[in-house]
Amino acid sequence: MKKKWIIILGIVIIIILGLGVKFYMDEEKSNKEMMNVVYSDEAKEVFEIRLKALDAKALTEEGVIHSYKIDKESIKHNPMGGINVTLIINNDSELNITYTINNFNGELSGGASSISEKLSKLLGRWEENK
The missing domain is CATH 1.20.5 (Single alpha-helices involved in coiled-coils or other helix-helix interfaces)
Structure with a gap:
């Protein structure tokens, strides 16, 4: 037994x-x-289109956004679908944008985004409460 x-x-x-x-x-x-x-070319294109929508001169010397890199540690599955990823702007971790990227009908697109306060102020999109 x-x-x-x-x-x-x-x-x-x-x-x-x-x-x-x-x-x-x-x-x-x-x-x-x-x-x-x-890290695909298609995602790079989506990121750059979205960055240029925030800053028309992004990724040039005249723009606020000169460069970006993907924060590898931020890449997570979004429970609502898609992938959450944070882009570090100009090598400054306080300048960042978090995106949700989705794949609809075989095509990547940028979904919701969240811009850090410091970057938002640099882009002139932040208004102080008076």
Whole structure:
């Protein structure tokens, strides 16, 4: 009888370990897919269009936004769909924009965005309460 319980316990442990490994592998695959999307040429185009909508002279010497880089640690699955990603502007972590990018009908598009207070002020989009 004791041997039977040990065998059952062993099987349960193997099943739990197997499910854990599968969950981990699925999570890794999902993270890799999100990285591929965020670092794709199509995403770069979406980011640059959105940046130029905020600053007509973005990515030039005359613009407020001279450069951007993707904050790799910020890339997360959005529970409402899409991928959340933060762009660091001009290598200043206080100048950032967080986007939700989505894939609709096989085409990437920028969804909601959130602009840091410091960047918003530089772009002239911030009004102090009087």
